[in-house]
Amino acid sequence: MSEQPPKRSRPEPVQVVKQRRDAALRGLVDGVPYIQFLGIQFDRRGDELTAVLPFDEKLIGNPILPAIHGGVTAAFLEVTAIIELSWSLMWEDMERNPQDPAAARAFRMPKTIDFTVDYLRSGLPRDAYARARVNRSGRRYASVHVEAWQDNRSRLFAQATGHFLMPLPDDPIDEPAT
Amino acid sequence: MQASDKVARQFMEALPHSRALGMVLEKMEDGVAVVSMPYDERFIGDPVTRVIHGGAVSALMDTASGASVMCHPAGSVSTATLDLRIDYMRPATPGQRITARAECYHVTRTVAFVRVTTTDDDASRPVAAATGAFTLERPKGAKA
Numbered sequence: 001m002s003e004q005p006p007k008r009s010r011p012e013p014v015q016v017v018k019q020r021r022d023a024a025l026r027g028l029v030d031g032v033p034y035i036q037f038l039g040i041q042f043d044r045r046g047d048e049l050t051a052v053l054p055f056d057e058k059l060i061g062n063p064i065l066p067a068i069h070g071g072v073t074a075a076f077l078e079v080t081a082i083i084e085l086s087w088s089l090m091w092e093d094m095e096r097n098p099q100d101p102a103a104a105r106a107f108r109m110p111k112t113i114d115f116t117v118d119y120l121r122s123g124l125p126r127d128a129y130a131r132a133r134v135n136r137s138g139r140r141y142a143s144v145h146v147e148a149w150q151d152n153r154s155r156l157f158a159q160a161t162g163h164f165l166m167p168l169p170d171d172p173i174d175e176p177a178t
Numbered sequence: 179m180q181a182s183d184k185v186a187r188q189f190m191e192a193l194p195h196s197r198a199l200g201m202v203l204e205k206m207e208d209g210v211a212v213v214s215m216p217y218d219e220r221f222i223g224d225p226v227t228r229v230i231h232g233g234a235v236s237a238l239m240d241t242a243s244g245a246s247v248m249c250h251p252a253g254s255v256s257t258a259t260l261d262l263r264i265d266y267m268r269p270a271t272p273g274q275r276i277t278a279r280a281e282c283y284h285v286t287r288t289v290a291f292v293r294v295t296t297t298d299d300d301a302s303r304p305v306a307a308a309t310g311a312f313t314l315e316r317p318k319g320a321k322a
C-alpha cells in the first residue's frame with residue numbers, strides 16, 4: 001500500500017491523481033446494486049476508506065426500540081469488508097500502472113467464505129460508519145476485520161471478521177457449485 | 179397457531195427492513211421459522227455473475243433466526259442478535275427464490291441458540307448456513 005509511483009521529473013497534478021482514484025472507487029461501488037439499495041457511501045482520504053450508512057426507515061428491524069435490523073448491520077459490515085479488500089488490491093494496481101484504467105474495469109469481486117458478526121449494542125436510528133482492515137491478503141484467501149460505530153468512534157456497535165476467496169483471472173464467471 | 183405465535187408473526191411482518199427485502203414468513207411454530215425472499219436485481223452483489231449479495235442472505239437468516247427465538251415455547255417477548263456466524267457454501271442461483279429455515283435448538287434463561295440453513299430451488303445443496311446466539315427476554319414475572 002505504501003508503494004511509491006515511479007520517479008518522474010514532475011509529479012502529477014493533484015487533481016489528476018484525485019480524479020483517477022475517485023473514479024476507480026466509484027467504478028467499484030456504483031456497479032453493485034445492493035450497495036445502492038442500502039444507500040451505503042464511501043468516504044476516501046488517500047487510501048483510507050470509511051463506509052457511511054445514512055439512516056433510513058427501511059433499515060429498521062425492531063420498530064419498538066427502534067433499532068437497525070441485525071441483517072442490515074451484517075450486510076453493512078460485509079459490504080465494507082469486500083470493498084476495502086477490493087480497493088486495497090485495486091489501489092496497488094493503480095499506483096503501479098496509473099495509465100491503465102482497464103485494470104479497474106476487469107476487476108472481479110472477492111467471494112465471502114464465512115463472516116462472523118459480533119453485535120455489541122443495538123444500532124440506533126442514526127447514521128453508521130465502518131472501517132475495515134485487511135489482516136491477511138494471500139493469493140487465494142484473505143482475512144478482513146471490520147468495525148462499525150455511530151456517534152463515538154470508540155463505542156463500536158458491531159464488529160466482524162470474514163474470510164474471502166480471491167478471484168483468479170482464469171476463474172470461470174459462474175463458479176460451478178461443488 | 180398459538181396466540182403468542184400470532185403476536186410474533188405480526189411483529190415479524192412489521193419489521194421494516196424485512197418488508198423492504200420482500201421477505202415472506204412461511205412457517206413459525208415451536209422454535210422453527212421458515213422465511214423466504216424473492217430474487218431481486220436490487221439485491222445483486224456481484225454485477226458480473228448477478229448473484230445476490232451475501233449481506234442480503236445474512237439479513238434473511240438473521241430474520242428467520244430471530245423469528246425462531248420468538249416462537250420458541252420459552253415465550254420470549256423480544257430478541258436481539260448477539261452473534262451470527264455465517265458460512266457461504268455456494269452462490270445462490272440468480273433468478274431463484276431463497277428460503278431460510280431456522281431452528282432455535284436450545285435456550286437458557288437469557289440466551290437462545292439458533293441454527294439456520296438457506297437453500298434455493300436445489301434444496302439438497304445449501305447456499306449458506308449460520309449459527310447464532312440471541313438475547314432472550316422472558317415475560318415479566320415468568321419463571322425460568
